[in-house]
Amino acid sequence: LHHFAIDPTINTLSLFVTYMGAHINPQSVNNYLSGVCSLLEEYYSQVQANQYSCLSNEDMEYLFSKSFPFPNLSTALVSVPIPPSHGDLLFIAQLFDGFYGLLHLGKLVWPDNTHLCSQQKLSLQMSVILSKSYHSFILHHHKSDTQFEGSTVLVQHDDVADPHGVFISYLASQDKMFPFNSFLWLCSGGSIPTWVWFIKHL
Numbered sequence: 001l002h003h004f005a006i007d008p009t010i011n012t013l014s015l016f017v018t019y020m021g022a023h024i025n026p027q028s029v030n031n032y033l034s035g036v037c038s039l040l041e042e043y044y045s046q047v048q049a050n051q052y053s054c055l056s057n058e059d060m061e062y063l064f065s066k067s068f069p070f071p072n073l074s075t076a077l078v079s080v081p082i083p084p085s086h087g088d089l090l091f092i093a094q095l096f097d098g099f100y101g102l103l104h105l106g107k108l109v110w111p112d113n114t115h116l117c118s119q120q121k122l123s124l125q126m127s128v129i130l131s132k133s134y135h136s137f138i139l140h141h142h143k144s145d146t147q148f149e150g151s152t153v154l155v156q157h158d159d160v161a162d163p164h165g166v167f168i169s170y171l172a173s174q175d176k177m178f179p180f181n182s183f184l185w186l187c188s189g190g191s192i193p194t195w196v197w198f199i200k201h202l
Contacts, residue, residue, distance in 0.1 A: 007044060008037065008040050008044050008047045008050055009050060010050045011104070013033065013037075013050055014104050015102055015104070016033065016036070037050075073095070073096060073099060073160070073161035074160065074161045076092060076095060077092060077161055077166070080092055084169075085188065086173045086174070086177055086187075086188040087187060087188045087201075089166075089169055089170040089173050090170055090173075090174075090185065090186070090187060090188075090193060091198065091201040092166050092170070093163075093166050093167050093169070093170035093171075094108045094109070094185065094193070094198065096155070096161065096163035096166045096167070097153065097155055097163060097167060099163070100155045100156070100158065100163045101153040101154070101155050103139075103153065105195060105198060106195070107139055108185060108193070108198070109185070109192070109193045109194050109195050109197065109198050110122075110192045110193065110194045110195070111194070111195055112194050112195050112196050117192070119183075120140060121140040122140065122183050122184070122185070122192065123137050123138060123139055123140065123183070123184040123185065124137075124138070124182050124183060124184060125171075125174070125181075125182055125183065125184045126182060127184070128171070128184065130168070130171075133156060133157045133164065134154055134155060134156040134157065134164060135154075135155055135164055135167050135168070136152050136153060136154040136155070137152075137153055137184060138151065138152055138153070139151045139152075139153060155167065174186055177190075178190060
């Protein structure tokens with residue numbers, strides 16, 4: 001459906017953790033993941049190492065250490081002040097696109113370690129495609145992307161909590177504040193949002 005690789009890579013396992021976190025107690029996700037990985041080890045020898053790498057990254061550590069429940073998107077949306085600030089729109093747009101686009105946080109923000117930041121890894125506004133019922137944008141390419149084309153993230157309208165409408169509101173604010181900046185995700189001061197910036201808004 002989503003054209004994910006069948007190999008249990010770190011990224012694939014992170015998506016599994018995110019998905020399971022929506023349906024069960026986050027404290028139990030590790031047990032589910034361990035069970036799945038033990039069954040896959042016969043076919044994929046690297047799966048245990050990928051499991052440990054998955055569970056050691058910042059996103060997963062926060063999920064388990066804080067017993068962070070999967071966000072109620074409707075509650076997050078109604079909690080936004082009226083009128084919303086640009087920062088509010090940015091946070092909600094990233095939260096919704098992260099959920100509906102099955103993205104881990106590292107795909108949307110910069111790491112806190114400035115030595116790991118690279119403009120080549122940022123999504124560009126020019127990659128955005130808008131239609132009446134969906135929007136899409138391109139993620140930067142990664143080491144396994146042999147064609148160097150990046151990955152297209154497509155997010156459709158949803159009646160429960162409309163990620164498409166949220167994104168359009170953010171994009172209008174971004175266009176107004178930074179008409180000549182090429183990067184897609186920008187804070188109110190023009191900087192790139194970081195991991196700690198996003199977490200503080202939760």
